[in-house]
Amino acid sequence: MSGSLLGKDLLGLAGLSREQITTILDVAEPLKEISERKIKKVPTLRGMTVVNLFFEPSTRTRISFEFAEKRMSADTVNVASSGSSVSKGETLVDTARNLEAMRIDMVVVRHAGSGAARFLAERIESNVINAGDGTCEHPTQGLLDLLTLRDKLGSLEGKRVCICGDVLHSRVARSNIWGLQAMGAEVAVCGPRSLLPGAVREMGTGVQVFDRIEAAIEWADALNILRLQLERMHGGYIPSLREYNRVFGVTRARLERAPRDIIILHPGPMNRGVEIDSDVADGPHSVILNQVTNGVAVRMAVLYLLAGGRAALADAAKQGGAA
Amino acid sequence: MSAPSPKPLLLKGARLVDPSQGLDAVGDLLVVDGKVAAIGGTIAGPDDARVVNCAGQVVAPGMIDVHVHLREPGREDVETVASGAHAAAAGGFTGVCAMPNTKPVTDNQATVGFVKRQGEAAGFARVYPYGAISLGMQGETLAEFGEMVAAGAVAVSDDGRPVENSHLMRTALEYSQTFGIPVVEHCEVMALAEGGSMNEGIVSARLGLKGIPAEAEEIDVARCILLAKLTGGHVHLCHLSTKGSVDLVRWGKDQGVNVTAEVCSHHISLTEDAVEGFNTNAKMNPPLRTQRDVEALQAGLKDGTIDLLVTDHAPHHYDEKEREFADAPNGIVGLETALGVNITWLVETGILTIPQLVDRMACLPAKVFHLPGGTLAKGSLADITVFDPRREWVVDPSKFKSKGRNTPYGGRQLRGLATCTIVGGRVVHELTD
Amino acid sequence: MSQTTNVVLNARAVARTISRMADEILELNDGSDNLIIVGVQRRGVQIAERLAEVIREREGAEIPRGALDITLYRDDLQTVGPRPVVGQTHLPSALEGKVVVIVDDVLYTGRTIRAALDELADFGRPARIMLAVLVDRGGRELPIHADVVGKRLDVPRGGRVDVLVPSLDQRDEVVLLGAST
Numbered sequence: 001m002s003g004s005l006l007g008k009d010l011l012g013l014a015g016l017s018r019e020q021i022t023t024i025l026d027v028a029e030p031l032k033e034i035s036e037r038k039i040k041k042v043p044t045l046r047g048m049t050v051v052n053l054f055f056e057p058s059t060r061t062r063i064s065f066e067f068a069e070k071r072m073s074a075d076t077v078n079v080a081s082s083g084s085s086v087s088k089g090e091t092l093v094d095t096a097r098n099l100e101a102m103r104i105d106m107v108v109v110r111h112a113g114s115g116a117a118r119f120l121a122e123r124i125e126s127n128v129i130n131a132g133d134g135t136c137e138h139p140t141q142g143l144l145d146l147l148t149l150r151d152k153l154g155s156l157e158g159k160r161v162c163i164c165g166d167v168l169h170s171r172v173a174r175s176n177i178w179g180l181q182a183m184g185a186e187v188a189v190c191g192p193r194s195l196l197p198g199a200v201r202e203m204g205t206g207v208q209v210f211d212r213i214e215a216a217i218e219w220a221d222a223l224n225i226l227r228l229q230l231e232r233m234h235g236g237y238i239p240s241l242r243e244y245n246r247v248f249g250v251t252r253a254r255l256e257r258a259p260r261d262i263i264i265l266h267p268g269p270m271n272r273g274v275e276i277d278s279d280v281a282d283g284p285h286s287v288i289l290n291q292v293t294n295g296v297a298v299r300m301a302v303l304y305l306l307a308g309g310r311a312a313l314a315d316a317a318k319q320g321g322a323a
Numbered sequence: 324m325s326a327p328s329p330k331p332l333l334l335k336g337a338r339l340v341d342p343s344q345g346l347d348a349v350g351d352l353l354v355v356d357g358k359v360a361a362i363g364g365t366i367a368g369p370d371d372a373r374v375v376n377c378a379g380q381v382v383a384p385g386m387i388d389v390h391v392h393l394r395e396p397g398r399e400d401v402e403t404v405a406s407g408a409h410a411a412a413a414g415g416f417t418g419v420c421a422m423p424n425t426k427p428v429t430d431n432q433a434t435v436g437f438v439k440r441q442g443e444a445a446g447f448a449r450v451y452p453y454g455a456i457s458l459g460m461q462g463e464t465l466a467e468f469g470e471m472v473a474a475g476a477v478a479v480s481d482d483g484r485p486v487e488n489s490h491l492m493r494t495a496l497e498y499s500q501t502f503g504i505p506v507v508e509h510c511e512v513m514a515l516a517e518g519g520s521m522n523e524g525i526v527s528a529r530l531g532l533k534g535i536p537a538e539a540e541e542i543d544v545a546r547c548i549l550l551a552k553l554t555g556g557h558v559h560l561c562h563l564s565t566k567g568s569v570d571l572v573r574w575g576k577d578q579g580v581n582v583t584a585e586v587c588s589h590h591i592s593l594t595e596d597a598v599e600g601f602n603t604n605a606k607m608n609p610p611l612r613t614q615r616d617v618e619a620l621q622a623g624l625k626d627g628t629i630d631l632l633v634t635d636h637a638p639h640h641y642d643e644k645e646r647e648f649a650d651a652p653n654g655i656v657g658l659e660t661a662l663g664v665n666i667t668w669l670v671e672t673g674i675l676t677i678p679q680l681v682d683r684m685a686c687l688p689a690k691v692f693h694l695p696g697g698t699l700a701k702g703s704l705a706d707i708t709v710f711d712p713r714r715e716w717v718v719d720p721s722k723f724k725s726k727g728r729n730t731p732y733g734g735r736q737l738r739g740l741a742t743c744t745i746v747g748g749r750v751v752h753e754l755t756d
Numbered sequence: 757m758s759q760t761t762n763v764v765l766n767a768r769a770v771a772r773t774i775s776r777m778a779d780e781i782l783e784l785n786d787g788s789d790n791l792i793i794v795g796v797q798r799r800g801v802q803i804a805e806r807l808a809e810v811i812r813e814r815e816g817a818e819i820p821r822g823a824l825d826i827t828l829y830r831d832d833l834q835t836v837g838p839r840p841v842v843g844q845t846h847l848p849s850a851l852e853g854k855v856v857v858i859v860d861d862v863l864y865t866g867r868t869i870r871a872a873l874d875e876l877a878d879f880g881r882p883a884r885i886m887l888a889v890l891v892d893r894g895g896r897e898l899p900i901h902a903d904v905v906g907k908r909l910d911v912p913r914g915g916r917v918d919v920l921v922p923s924l925d926q927r928d929e930v931v932l933l934g935a936s937t
Contacts, residue, residue: 113647115601
């Protein structure tokens with residue numbers, strides 16, 4: 001019922017081994033070429049139905065998944081809903097079961113509640129890919145960040161990566177921490193203490209904390225700069241975006257004082273002038289657009305690795321009926 | 324009870340444990356006309372007495388759980404006074420105090436009287452209603468303590484929420500002294516706890532769930548102790564969950580403040596690790612904390628800083644718990660697992676002896692809340708718990724008498740089980756196997 | 757059941773066979789104009805390299821080379837599951853007007869070549885496609901036919917043909933593994 005490498009679902013990077021992550025990245029690598037062809041399609045997932053179930057609005061992630069699915073020849077259905085199951089009438093359980101009754105193969109789910117992807121995966125037989133659940137994980141983002149870093153740095157073993165910004169509320173940060181640690185990188189975070197989890201130093205195999213961006217720049221081989229959400233200001237975590245940029249903003253001047261060429265990543269969308277200045281985002285060290293390209297390849301790899309091996313489905317197809 | 328007087332009961336060969344009399348010896352106990360007629364030694368009962376062989380069993384004053392939610396009026400779909408009282412009896416309890424966060428809130432004599440009568444009609448464990456501290460539990464104006472007490476309320480609480488306004492809390496502590504009742508506080512600073520769904524710590528950081536820091540409870544614990552000190556009133560602190568809270572209560576008692584405290588069975592047995600996998604049956608308020616907190620709570624029970632064991636029995640509908648973690652309601656049931664959990668984690672581990680456990684589950688609840696029972700002295704009310712402290716059993720939520728099935732102990736093996744529960748001389752529960 | 761291993765072509769025999777195959781390709785194409793040699797991953801790529809080398813010696817012409825990985829075009833994803841290792845696919849130029857020689861090590865059921873034809877179709881429309889294989893072991897499940905064959909082999913039931921190449925296997929030969937009682 002599942003690809004044996006990853007099991008039935010991809011819910012997060014926590015608990016994935018270095019071998020598993022390396023395999024996903026290795027599979028993604030040759031898939032990049034497909035997006036460069038004139039006919040950007042391979043027939044691999046032909047006949048499979050994938051539902052993009054997005055309870056939180058998202059343009060870039062959903063589009064990236066849609067491209068990945070379509071380029072693998074899968075049939076894609078987008079379901080957009082907003083709000084939690086409580087406020088919207090149909091529970092997550094019911095949504096899941098309804099989808100299952102329509103015999104879909106895979107669900108890509110984004111939801112505002114941490115643990116929602118696991119909740120779904122435990123209740124339906126289809127493969128579930130977590131496209132972001134609350135503040136818990138965003139595994140495909142973590143993977144594309146790892147692939148982008150690997151492209152630039154070679155191996156990740158012993159490399160130093162600092163995640164900058166609102167780590168407390170970030171699922172991207174968490175997935176990155178688990179993935180980087182699994183690949184043997186050293187991980188640090190940099191941001192105002194009010195936006196870092198109290199127990200951050202003990203996360204996984206240990207995370208360093210830098211209180212000032214200058215110290216992080218001095219230390220790191222790469223910076224993964226998180227988007228600062230405006231709600232954090234309303235929530236009273238920081239006094240103003242202006243101060244955030246003054247103290248923590250990654251500016252060209254700060255980067256120029258770096259002892260080495262630092263790679264700049266950002267999951268997007270960017271708040272230019274807040275966490276990252278335009279001349280950095282568009283500058284020579286930025287791999288932000290590579291991240292986007294790699295995102296499609298990584299998602300294709302994940303779809304591919306979770307698919308197939310369904311003997312029952314194949315038998316039913318041979319008999320000419322639906323399973 | 325309007326039923327005719329039950330037949331006399333002769334409990335033979337039990338380990339009689341009654342801390343109120345300093346009793347811990349093997350012997351018999353005779354119940355006649357709903358009262359303890361004789362206790363200790365060998366007793367030859369009247370001919371028409373029903374003889375119950377209690378070899379290997381402990382016979383103790385009936386256990387009383389001063390913190391349960393019976394959901395009636397308003398949520399009869401998840402529990403009623405009757406089903407809750409039945410669950411209590413099945414767990415070995417002869418009495419429970421029912422929290423007032425019902426719909427409508429139990430903040431007046433009519434609702435208090437209703438809950439009391441529902442309990443009497445059910446005929447299982449005795450049900451002592453709480454009244455709310457404030458009208459509608461809004462935290463603004465005092466409810467009518469006098470009227471509620473006259474209708475049967477034994478204490479006041481806004482449990483589920485703290486009384487945020489310190490002036491109101493002070494006034495409640497002063498006013499309660501007129502009626503000799505404790506003011507029972509759910510300790511939580513809402514501004515620190517808002518949006519949180521588990522303990523704030525490494526597990527919440529890892530799972531990406533907003534956490535509730537220990538200080539959210541401890542700050543209110545400190546406030547209540549100081550207000551009790553100021554007013555001389557009796558404050559009873561609900562479901563302590565942190566080491567800091569235990570330390571503060573210890574300080575308060577040293578200062579001579581009239582503060583008492585309780586701890587739930589789940590807080591002395593489980594930690595935040597039970598939330599792993601986003602298990603909503605490990606979600607309650609206050610949340611499960613760390614091993615360090617568990618040990619401090621156990622020590623607090625042992626040295627008497629914490630007076631009582633309770634359950635905070637909080638049934639929820641399966642559908643409500645079958646949700647994303649942050650959206651699921653707080654609370655687990657506890658009446659039918661409490662004795663087993665307490666014996667497994669406190670007695671088997673040597674932290675409490677059986678008499679000490681009985682003290683904290685039967686004698687002290689009666690004493691602290693001025694309730695009848697808590698003793699087996701000759702002539703006292705025959706509210707009795709008979710239990711087998713060595714019996715092993717596996718928790719099967721589908722067999723609960725409670726309508727709620729939301730327990731984290733499902734499938735676990737526990738040691739210790741009530742075999743016979745007697746209220747006013749009537750057997751309201753007994754094991755058939 | 758024990759396995760017998762039989763070296764059907766040793767290194768020198770392989771070299772001679774490849775040499776003859778190159779000649780046949782040039783004969784069929786009437787020279788080396790517009791030729792593109794595309795090897796099927798993985799060992800087909802090695803054979804393609806060697807063919808191109810022979811043609812370079814013969815004609816003095818450098819034939820453009822490509823590689824095709826057909827993993828994503830397989831028709832057995834549902835039954836067998838994904839194969840994690842997907843190799844590189846690259847083609848040297850647009851295919852219009854070209855003669856593409858697909859090169860593989862062993863031709864058996866024909867499904868690999870079907871997948872290769874599908875994949876090539878996604879890249880363009882060559883003037884002609886030819887198939888050159890080092891070993892044809894029969895057992896076709898699809899109507900696929902090789903234009904240039906190195907060696908025809910009859911493989912007994914339960915047997916297998918392996919083409920071993922220096923860069924991957926540190927050996928240069930074709931072996932037949934037969935099951936025998």
